[in-house]
Amino acid sequence: MNGRVIGISGPTVSVELAGLKLYDRVTVGHARMTGEVVRIEKGRSIVQVYESTRGLSVGEPAVATGTQLTVRLGPGLLGRMFDGLQRPLESLYAEFGPFIQAGRESSRSWIARSLHFVPVKKPGDSIRIGEAVGYVEEGPIRHHVLADQAGVIDRIREGELDPQSPVVSLSDGRQIFSFHDWPVRVPRPYRRKLTHFEPLVTGQRCIDFLFPLARGGSAIFPGGFGTGKTILEQTIAKFAQADIVVYVGCGERGNEMAEMLDDFTHLADPWTKRPLMSRTIVAVNTSNMPVAAREASIYTAVTMAEYYRDLGYNVLLLADSLSRWAEALREISSALEEMPGEEGYPTYLSSRIAGFFARAGAVETLDGRTGSLTMILSISPPGGDFTEPVTQACLRTTGSFFMLDTDLAHRRHFPAINWFQSFSLYERDVSAHFEERVSQEWSALRQQTRTFLQKEASLREVVEIVGTEGLQDADRLLMKTTEEIRRNFLVQNAYTEDAFSSPEQTLERIRQILKRHAAASERLEKGELLDNVLKERA
Ligand SMILES: Nc1ncnc2c1ncn2[C@@H]1O[C@H](COP(=O)(O)OP(=O)(O)O)[C@@H](O)[C@H]1O
Ligand SMILES: [Mg+2]
Known part of the structure; x- marks a missing residue:
């Protein structure tokens, strides 16, 4: 369908073009800029254009593409x-330099071609939408090629992917490629x-x-x-x-x-x-x-x-x-x-x-x-x-x-x-997994950590009024421990080796901190002086 631009207000363009539906994709101007229909009124539709409309003028063509805004899905995206x-962006850059001009269609150059397609279906099989007809190995994963149409397979070809040729021909002549298009605003079914x-x-x-x-x-x-x-x-x-x-x-x-x-x-x-x-x-x-x-x-x-x-x-x-x-x-x-x-x-x-x-x-x-x-x-x-x-x-x-x-x-x-x-x-559901996978102690240590951090907060209020000297030894010890929890456990510097911590490492770290705390508490209870206990802990 062809029509024309009748008004421009920044990226919002009015077009006169019959038969449009909401969210239809439209190209406007001689530069064929991409836009989406965001409102339909009597006699005109409003198109949101996703590129700079500079240079666009009234009277230039507007063309309905007959589809919505889609993405192409298939091997080669990773x-x-x-x-x-x-x-x-790499190929746009290579083709056009750093300033991407309006209307540049993606060259679709990313679509995989050198991967080897292995069929898992054979001629005569019926296939449903969303069913795998075969696969390629794409980097770290096995990439299943999903049927975007249902039917009976007439031909299925093993070998190098070629974006121009189908991987499957159906008995009624329709074809399935290694990729398909999907409208971005529509959730994919499961x-x-x-x-x-x-x-x-x-x-x-x-x-x-x-x-x-x-x-x-x-x-x-x-x-x-x-x-x-x-x-x-x-x-x-x-x-x-x-x-x-x-x-x-x-x-x-x-x-x-x-x-x-x-x-x-x-x-x-x-x-x-x-x-x-x-x-x-x-x-x-x-x-x-x-x-x-x-x-x-x-x-x-x-x-x-x-x-x-x-x-x-x-x-x-x-x-x-x-x-x-x-x-x-x-x-x-x-x-x-x-x-x-x-x-x-x-x-x-x-x-x-x-x-x-x-x-x-x-x-x-x-x-x-x-x-x-x-x-x-x-x-x-x-x-x-x-x-x-x-x-x-x-x-x-x-x-x-x-x-x-x-x-x-x-x-x-x-x-x-x-x-x-x-x-x-998710805490409740997920903790059970960590208990099974990492340690039975997971939830108990977590609870203890939370309790300590909460106690610290109330102790801080006391400290603000009476100073650390006003605290009992057990509470002073607790504040030392929570300081350690904050500095050595909760803090994680993104620029060092410590940026990643596996669940096992995470558990071991908190276990050690809390273990030292328990040992120190025991000595306090036996009557040792806090200063002695802390000195040796350090
Ligand atoms: N995990 C981290 N480890 C070390 N430094 C960090 C960490 N997170 C943030 N920073 C510091 O804070 C600065 C700002 O972070 P940034 O993520 O850019 O903030 P935002 O995006 O919220 O504005 C970073 O430049 C860095 O210096
Ligand atoms: Mg930021």
Whole structure:
């Protein structure tokens, strides 16, 4: 369908084009810039354009593509970096230089070609949608090729993948390729959601031990400027026990992404010892790229993450930061002159956020495998005020919450996770796993640690009034121990060897601290002087 541009207001373009539906993808102008239909009115439709509309004028063509905004899913995604519209940044850079011009279609050059396809079905077999017809080995994983259509196989070919030729021809002439397209705003289907939770080990002691995460769960960590959000996201991306990591740099600084990519090419995944980049997909829409595409970028990313879940893998989606996505949503909404809700965000902010979180989960796939998609999202509340709408909307849906504390960050206590304000709803389910896998002592030591930290807080109030001298020896000892817990257990420097701690190392470390405490208490009870006891402990 062809039409024309009848009005332009920044990235919001009105077009006269018949037969459009909401969220249809449209290209506008001679440069064929990509946009999405966000509103349909009598006689015109409003298109949100994801590229700079500079140079576009009224009267230029508008063309309906007949599809929604989609991503292409198949072997070749791993190890790549894409922009918010899934255009591979390396090849765009190679082709067009650092300034990506409007309308550049992704060259799709990332689609794997040199991998060997092995069929698991044969001519005459009937196949269902979502069933594997064969596989290729893609870096660290076996990549199943899923049927995107049902039918009876006429031909299936073994050998090198060729993006131009199908891997399967069906008896009625339809074809199945090694990749397929999927609309980013539509959650991918599965057989059922699983309700039991297994731990997602992050390698961060404070998280794994005090506020553990579950595969298929979600976590948010809001924090003011400089509280360590980006470092925490990137550290977890490096060390988490996940098969696939999808990292979204959303509206943050570009140089941070560059440093991260450098790290990821040099460092190895502690679990498989392979280069980190081989299990990672990066989607970036940094602060210098078009704002509107930022809104799409998290959907592009979550759809790629769901795809690997559907192949039967444990996928971790990280986004830094969800607030920048929400700001893009607010900008779009205000350009459309929609009725604003709280703090100018659209009234549908909460339902959008809830819909996004609903895409996390552990599932039985259409093909009968088990896969999971876990989300860890940073939030940057303006002025560090956690009552703002984005944090609040996320709090209603998330399973765990790590509050990053400005005071802790000022004292260089990193990760600056506040151990009183944070929570994890997965703790009970996940602790049972750690008891089985690491040690029967796991939950008891955890409880003891929490109790000590709570006691410390009330003792501090006493100290403020009467000084340390006013405390009994047993309490002074406890404060020495909690100081050690904070400095040597909760603090974890991202720039040293200590950046990653396995569950076994985590348990051993806290066990030693608490063991020393018990021995010292015993000596106190036998009447030894505190100063003697502490001297020998040190
Ligand atoms: N785990 C950590 N170990 C050591 N330093 C850290 C850690 N987390 C944060 N920092 C320090 O804090 C600074 C700010 O962190 P960053 O993640 O950029 O904050 P944010 O993204 O919240 O603004 C970093 O440059 C680093 O010096
Ligand atoms: Mg940051």
